[in-house]
Amino acid sequence: MHAWPASEVPALPGQGRDLRIHDTATGGLVTLDPGPVARIYVCGITPYDATHLGHAATYNAFDLVQRVWLDTKRQVHYVQNVTDVDDPLLERADRDGVDWAVLAEKETALFREDMTALRMLPPRHYIGAVEAIPGIVPLVERLREMGAAYELDGDIYFSVETDPNFGQVSNLDAAAMRLLSAERGGDPDRPGKKNPLDPMLWMAAREGEPSWDGGSLGRGRPGWHIECVAIALDHLGMGFDVQGGGSDLAFPHHEMGASHAQVLTGEFPMAKAYVHAGMVGLHGEKMSKSKGNLVFVSALRRDGVDPAAIRLALLSHHYRADWEWTDQTLQDALTRLTHWRAAVSRPDGPSADTLVEELREAMSNDLDTPTALSAVDCWAAAQQSKGGTDTAAPGLVTRAVDALLGVAL
Template sequence: PGVPGLGGSGLGPGSPPNGAGERGLFPGRGGGPTRPGKRDPLGSLLWRGERPGEPAWDTPLGRGRPGWHVECTAIALRYLGMGFDVQGGGSDLVFPHHEMSASLAQVLTGEEPFAHAYVYHGMVGLDGEKMSKSKGNLVFSAQLRADGVDPMAIRLAVLSHHYREDWEWSSQVLRDAQERLDRWRAAAARPTCADGRKVLDEVRAALASDLDTPAALACVDAWAEATLADAGPDRHDHAHSRDLVVDVCDALLGVQLRPDAA
């Protein structure tokens, strides 16, 4: 197989036999199992005949262009070569796109692997449907910023979900992120604060565990809550502990707690 393991796609160990898992996913992911001329329903489209408004080239096969699996294989081989470090994308690309791109590359070169590691993020939904360029149901960070949304709140909204998790974008998600940002900034503005020395180690450990950003945010949440509670024997009157947490948020999470720096 081109893509080892296949993550949580349902195509790894224990998946349905005889291609049942692949056949279930193929139609909804552009596979066209009933397309005329196919020898096998799971066959990859290698060449597409010319269509209005799309690029096309003259070839012995007639005018047309490569199929999208071939396109990505050719780009990767030209600019990266076989055995590049990471292939990534949305979880809906595991099969057929990445599996077929990898298989094509391995057939063309006689080498493997196509990529050494595969990383996939979950799907983000809007109003009950997956966000999709083809559907046009997208939320753009540029538009949110133009509407006056703090970019740090946008970042926190995204980081509050694990990258492999499917989740739904909503105005409530953004409100929750803004409230979290407000709490963190309020804590960072306090003249005294809870001990922040362990926050660095905790955030590092969370990110080292498969980029567990929700756990990393929870570490900062705990520090902010302790600081705003204004209690505890381990409070620090000097700026070092507070500045450490501010630096952790900036360097490891990309979240700036000083508004003038955002």
Template sequence: MRSWPASEVPSLPDAGLPAGADRALRLYDTGTGALRATRPGETARMYVCGITPYDATHLGHANTYLAFDLVNRVWRDLGHRVHYVQNATDVDDPLLERARQTGVDWQALAEREIELFRADMAALRVLPPDQYVGAVEAIPLIVEMIEKLRAKDATYEVDGDLYFPVSADPGFGSVSRLTRAEMAPLFAERGGDPDRPGKRDPLDALLWMARRPDEPGWDSPFGEGRPGWHVECSAISVRYLGMEIDVEGGGSDLAFPHHEMGASHAQVATGEHPHAHAYVHAGMVGLGGEKMSKSRGNLVFVSRLREAGTDPMAIRLALLAHHYRADWEWTDPQLDAAAARLARWRAAVARPAAPPAGPVAGAVRDALTADLDAPAALAAIDAWAAAEGADGEAPAQVAALADALLGVAL
């Protein structure tokens, strides 16, 4: 599956950093409940779970992918090459249900929404993944992973469907740090089937679903059918990035069951641990007092804002005004404030001279390496834009800074 075009990332001078400074990116790891420094090798490896392609791209999606775009940009600024992989779940129950409701072919629906997602990501200047992989094209990889699990006696059958027993992974629960009592309602709410008769454990995860009438299916050693959700990301991430990746990311609603199950699948199948050194999660965006979600229908779409004439950089600034881990609620005045900020920044970088860029570069870098504190980074550029100075090179340098680290074209 093709990705979207990349915007060029300017190279920045090493300004505003004391000699010998620890330039590691620190991120909050859900698995430990603490900030930890990321320590990639020459290449930093990141997997971010992609969309199920219907109702794309709402601001909750955009908020998540902007967070990991910052990770990508900060690592690059620290001198790492970044190997970034993202999936698209282009066959799954919610997609098939929406296709039936609307009378649209499920493949046509997926293709349309993925193309819309690509256009929105490009407009927001989100750096594209090196591999953008659909679930359908990954079915051979998924089958291979399930076969590895089956060889380790980590599968069992219920009425033709294949399940993964969570008891196969002694570390199950270490990603989300939830108790079983906390897991149970979330599993049911987020696509699980805890009450299905015949399961050994209510939390056991579906690996392969036997083909249902009027639904797509693919041949496999387990019979004709289609993959479960969690194993999709396990198979794709292991194939393209291997084990012990630096970051696996997504929205906070993916910590359990999706990332928990995916880690277990990968660890049991490969016999290696951990699947990822850090599990990083973005907060939820709300509208009208509730989480912005497809099921509630309370969505604000990037494409519709763009169609109404909103500058994508204003949308980006409106999202970056919130810390990526925060849960927050979208309101129209936030977009107005972001547009005003964008105008102030563009006026500032158009001046013939301004305060030196070194101090603001240091402040932005310090903010972003400290768990992606984008609001502090924006405030640093705000302060620079409001001040007077005589450095004729500074405006262009700060424009490059905003572009390279915040993805904002001025």
């Protein structure tokens, strides 16, 4: 599966700072010190509907992680999956009377268009669950051979009790895990499971649903968590720098994925930091496909909204915060974009050297975008009120905002 085209990231003078970022597993800030190549895995979409602003906010956060690393002169090995076969996709296809594979390809194509418009840096490897099946089957077989998986009516489950570190990603108690498992794709009440929290690794073929040859597992399709594990281990290996996604993935998805990988490899942890973006709401509720309270990136673009303004709207909130999308949010972003573009359109201005370092400090401090935006606001206000004589300043501001914030002025 191919990703989307990359926009050029300008090089800035000087050296960027190492990233301090909030790690869900430890509950505090950690300073990441990757080697020459930083490794990041971000969980991708289930393509049964278009990209909404909740998606955009999440991928924006991890785009910023890449930009901070690139500013330190590192390379970035970024991997993202597409869950292109799963119950929600099959249900939507059945509801609409369309082929599930056609629906998945259509929505994945639209996602690529949205990511391109928002100037999100693409992953080096963009892998669909279906194309990953040949690598998933051997992992499930190995878990079964290790005694970490068991069969129930043809389905294969992972035994969470085989991982001594289970629970160390989300740090939730068993009762909270059980509630979230029921809400987020698990089946804790299924009779016969060794532990209610045990997640499915391989679903035996169901009539009328797609299935693949699973070797000794029989025909079926993979569970959600093992999909990402297979892709991450194949392309990044254990101990990669950041596992990312929305806050609703901390449990069960990232918790279960970490346990799968840790049992398979005997190593701990799967990722050095588990980083989670907040939820975007609309009309008082989390924006979600199941509720239908969505604002789509593609719809905003069709209405003529500048993608740079959409991105500025996302940047105006800290990535870990839960926040509400309103018309005023977009209007404020449009006003800010107009103000910034007017400021950099002049032939000279106040020195921007200090601004670049302020941006670097803000972004290295847990991606503090509100502080970064305020710093650019201050430079633009000084440009408006006093001007300056530095002919290099407008160009430097333009490059810095592009490089570190992903906004094209």
